[in-house]
Amino acid sequence: MAALSYRPALREDVSAEDPARVRRLVESTGFFSAAEVDIAEELVLEALARGDAAGYFFCFASSGEDRLDAYACYGPIPCTASSYDLYWIAVRPQLQGLGLGRELSERVEQRVAQRGGTRLYADTSGRAQYEATRRFYEHCGYHRAAVLSDFYAPADDKIIYVKVLDSDRRRTDGRSHAGGHDLRSEG
Amino acid sequence: MAALSYRPALREDVSAEDPARVRRLVESTGFFSAAEVDIAEELVLEALARGDAAGYFFCFASSGEDRLDAYACYGPIPCTASSYDLYWIAVRPQLQGLGLGRELSERVEQRVAQRGGTRLYADTSGRAQYEATRRFYEHCGYHRAAVLSDFYAPADDKIIYVKVLDSDRRRTDGRSHAGGHDLRSEG
Structure with a gap:
């Protein structure tokens, strides 16, 4: 695959500005209700307040100083052995179609596998408006479970x-791969 | 249906003793993991701390002063119009098979319908150990969605x-029925 012409920095630490940035990003997509936008922001606040114990992990993509271009939020599903939920994935509308969502999705799979996760779930709506979202998941190798x-x-x-994560990937230490991967990871 | 010979009092308000009582009850069933027991107690604590805003509602059954015989916990599913989750329903082992679970389940349906709920979801495990739990839901009119x-x-x-709640039930004001129903409701 040719290098992407658009290559944002990816980071995973949560900063104090991220709750508001996530809110603006999620609102910008026009895909989420007011209640959903509140929840998206709340999960970032939870992670800031409680750290890893909150169970919400992030991957942020940005090309500018104070703006998020895309982000994903995932975490272990309570009371399961190794199932994870991809709670949120959102890309700024003007940057959709460049492969950024796919990059985030792959990064999430890598991190989940490193944490011992074996299955990654994502929910979406069956409404016509979400056709592109459903195609995105299918493109990323997810299949419909229910x-x-x-x-x-x-x-x-x-x-x-x-998406069932393959065991080869689980045996890989993704960290040592990051440098040779076509993702740039910068904190 | 003949009156039940065992008729506990049902109440819905949460008291300061309920978190510990719920923990003991849920542990007594032997059906839940340590993590699940923690969550069961946590939801009662949340309701005590935040009231209705927590989104967790309860129905407690007890025949003695300081002991719960059974309880159910339910609430609206965030970001849905009118779907509810029956998060927990548990009956003390020595009181199972007397219809108490069914009574609680019906009370929950009544309350959910009064709150405008139209669908009630309940999750359980497919393992052999949960065969009785699955039969219970099927007996209560639930069907497998996935x-x-x-x-x-x-x-x-x-x-x-x-379980899809029927609209006749939704049009009924259950409160005015409570006295004539074969449930006793005491606060």
Whole structure:
């Protein structure tokens, strides 16, 4: 694969400015309700307050000083042995289609595998508006595990996607790979 | 249906003693992991600390002064229009099979319908040990909406049950029925 012409810096530590940045990013997509935007921000605040114990981990992509271009939030699902949830993944609208979501998704898979995770779940809506989101997950190797009819609202199904992480990847120490990968990781 | 010979008092307010009582009850069933027991207690603490804003509601059954015989915990699923989760339902082992779980389940349905809920979800494990739990949900009118393979652990599937609440019930003001129902409600 040719190098991406757009190459943002990726970082994983959470800073005090990130809750507001995540809010602005998530709002900018136009895909999330006010309640969802609140939750997106809340998870960042939880991680700031409680650290790893909160169970929310992040990958932030930015090309400028004070702006996020994209981010993902994931974490272990409580009371499971090794299942993880990709809670959020969002890319600024004008940067969609450049492969940034895919890069974040791969980074998340790498980190989850390093933490011993074996399955990664992602939920989305069955509504027409989310067609691109569903195609994105399928493109990233997720498959549909279940459909819960009318879950979000009448005529708004919940689609549960899952990606089973391969054991070769789990045996790999991804950290030593990061330098040779086509991702740039900068703190 | 003939009156139950065992008729505990049902109450819905949460008291300061309930977190420890719920812990003892949930532990007594032998069905839940240490992490699950912690979460069961945590939800009661959340409700005590934040009231209705916590989003966790309870129905407690007891026949003695300081002991719970059974309880259920339910609440609205965030970011859904009218879906609820039956997070917990547990009955003390020596009182199982007397219809107490069914009574609690019906009370929860009534309350959810009064709050405008239209769908009630309950998750359980696909393992052999949970056969009675699955039969219980099916007996209460739930049906299987989905199976997530290996969700909890390898060979430990998650079974998602759902019960669609009928609109006749939603139009009923359950409160005015409580006196004539075969449940006793005492605060």
